[in-house]
Amino acid sequence: xxxxxxxxxxxxxxxxxxxxxxxxxxxxxxxxxxxxxxxxxxxxxxxxxxxxxxxxxxxxxxxxxxxx
Numbered sequence: 001x002x003x004x005x006x007x008x009x010x011x012x013x014x015x016x017x018x019x020x021x022x023x024x025x026x027x028x029x030x031x032x033x034x035x036x037x038x039x040x041x042x043x044x045x046x047x048x049x050x051x052x053x054x055x056x057x058x059x060x061x062x063x064x065x066x067x068x
Contacts, residue, residue: 006064013060020053 028046032039 002068006067009060009064009067010057013057017053017057020056021050024049024053 024046028042031042
């Protein structure tokens with residue numbers, strides 16, 4: 001049962017991160033299309049957001065290892 005809980009935790013963490021990354025990149029591309037002169041600022045903010053979202057699956061893996 002612990003293995004199933006670990007697999008679900010990692011799977012949902014990856015699913016949430018992929019949805020979050022998709023929304024972040026979509027919004028960044030939309031912003032760059034509207035205001036191309038803000039490309040550098042928007043990309044910097046996007047990379048920070050993606051890095052924060054990518055912390056979620058890492059935390060999920062740690063919790064999965066703790067559950068096992």
